Amino acid sequence: MNDDSQFWTQIDHLTEDLKNEERARKLREQFCQTRDQDAVKYVRTQDITRQEVLHRIEAVVENVVTCIARGEALYLSYGRRNSWDSVSFREDVGLEMKNDAKMTEVRFDVPTSTNRFTLMLKVLALCYRLVQTDTYSTKRDLYYSDVQSFGSQSIVDDIIDNLCCLLQVPRRCLHVLATSKGLVYGDLCFTDASGSYIDCSNNRTGTQVTNHVGGISNIHSHAKFVLIIEKDATFQKIIDDGLMDRMRNCIIITGKGFPDINTRMMVRKLWDTLHIPVFALVDADPHGLAILFVYKFGSRSLSYESHSLTVPSIRWLGVLPSDVKGLRIPEKALVPLSPSDLKKASHLMRRPFYKELPQWMSELQEMLHSGYKAEIQSLTAISETFLTDVYLPTKLRCGGWL
Known part of the structure; x- marks a missing residue:
């Protein structure tokens, strides 16, 4: 067997090994989904429809409106993305946010987070329009839509990631693209x-x-x-x-x-x-x-x-x-x-x-x-x-x- 044949045979053997690993991974995943169907909060997000994304955004806004009607404090709550305590490891997935991850609250009644709360709702509204009209925008475009309010590109980037965590959708589902x-x-x-x-x-x-x-x-x-x-x-x-x-x-x-x-x-x-x-x-x-x-x-x-x-x-x-x-x-x-x-x-x-x-x-x-x-x-x-x-x-x- 010449060197080229040995080379591709080696790659083919690895390909077969990986296919076997992938079949095992899918079986484990199906088992976990069946076992934890009622408890799982952070689930696979590849196949979320536009309509589901719109419903999730509407649910957030509805909760804000309900709090206003009841005279309750306004807040947005999502998993704490920058804490290792919020992350677990699965061999077939990698790092995965825990179902019981510690939460971050952005509150309107706390002076240090009032502006952040307002900007999150602003970006949420922009994303809703993008999804509703099936159009796309870059993070840079969102920033330039109101430079004075946002202050910096990094603030927009962080808000988008936090909204994705809040809604449990990938950024692409909000129709926001990065260069x-x-x-x-x-x-x-x-x-x-x-x-x-x-x-x-x-x-x-x-x-x-x-x-x-x-x-x-x-x-x-x-x-x-x-x-x-x-x-x-x-x-x-x-x-x-x-x-x-x-x-x-x-x-x-x-x-x-x-x-x-x-x-x-x-x-x-x-x-x-x-x-x-x-x-x-x-x-x-x-x-x-x-x-x-x-x-x-x-x-x-x-x-x-x-x-x-x-x-x-x-x-x-x-x-x-x-x-x-x-x-x-x-x-x-x-x-x-x-x-x-x-x-x-x-x-x-x-x-x-x-x-x-x-x-x-x-x-x-x-x-x-x-x-x-x-x-x-x-x-x-x-x-x-x-x-x-x-x-x-x-x-x-x-x-x-x-």
């Missing part, structure tokens, strides 16, 4: 929300991830796997060095560092649609691992919609700290761990999924023991094209992932 920063390249074609046909193999600098991932349809690909790449520079190097010409049945995607929600949704959509393995290539440092965890398990602040953002089956392809040692990367190409790195590593080891990933955490411990971190670019210390000519092909061919 994408991610890029995708490879064997992938689809129709975007505007009806345009997109071929992601045409642009060798990468095709921008659409702002409306939920509007993508007619996905077509012969890809055998997806490769997430942490950095744009590495993404471009892989294309420029011709690796994608030699490995055509592949899709690569980058969030240019910490991924925006559209890039995460795109990875999830490819996984849901194509049912192929997803690998990740990140720096061998605590911050690279934290980025990988966001793709794999989600984030604390968006735990209420992890079902539509996470890909728990992602494999860590590299750069592994053990690779740094095994390849004998010169010490001059490595960087000492900073106080920020050590703090991030400490936080990672306290995450709910820590005990579920013994091999991953063993790699983290090896990094801490060495006292050094390695960026993907450190591989060029071996040779300029080592990443694309040797490292990635060998790792994929030999199953060198976790």
Whole structure:
């Protein structure tokens, strides 16, 4: 059997393993939904209709009106998104907001939150109009609709996320979009929300991830796997060095560092649609691992919609700290761990999924023991094209992932 046959056989075996995992996951999920049907508050949100979203907004407004009629204090209540106490971990989902999550109240009768309460109702009204008319807007457009009242873009962003948590819907269900920063390249074609046909193999600098991932349809690909790449520079190097010409049945995607929600949704959509393995290539440092965890398990602040953002089956392809040692990367190409790195590593080891990933955490411990971190670019210390000519092909061919 030649090297190419071994390579694709290895990928096919992983694909079958993942299909078996997915079948088991669906059975577990069906069991949990049946068992907890009456108790579950935070449920899957992919298939919420426009009418249901409108009803949920109307219910919030009706409650406010009822409080006014009764002379009661006005308030809005939603799960506390930024507390680890509000989050649990499920292997088949990732980070998930608890049904009994601690709540945050924004009250009209408390001077420190009166303005926030008013702005939340204002944004809620804007979202209601968007959903009602089946039109879309960006977060930036919402901010510029009343700059004086909102004060800053960050306030609008936070309000939208809190409203999503309150209504238990993904942001796209409120018809509010964010500008994408991610890029995708490879064997992938689809129709975007505007009806345009997109071929992601045409642009060798990468095709921008659409702002409306939920509007993508007619996905077509012969890809055998997806490769997430942490950095744009590495993404471009892989294309420029011709690796994608030699490995055509592949899709690569980058969030240019910490991924925006559209890039995460795109990875999830490819996984849901194509049912192929997803690998990740990140720096061998605590911050690279934290980025990988966001793709794999989600984030604390968006735990209420992890079902539509996470890909728990992602494999860590590299750069592994053990690779740094095994390849004998010169010490001059490595960087000492900073106080920020050590703090991030400490936080990672306290995450709910820590005990579920013994091999991953063993790699983290090896990094801490060495006292050094390695960026993907450190591989060029071996040779300029080592990443694309040797490292990635060998790792994929030999199953060198976790």
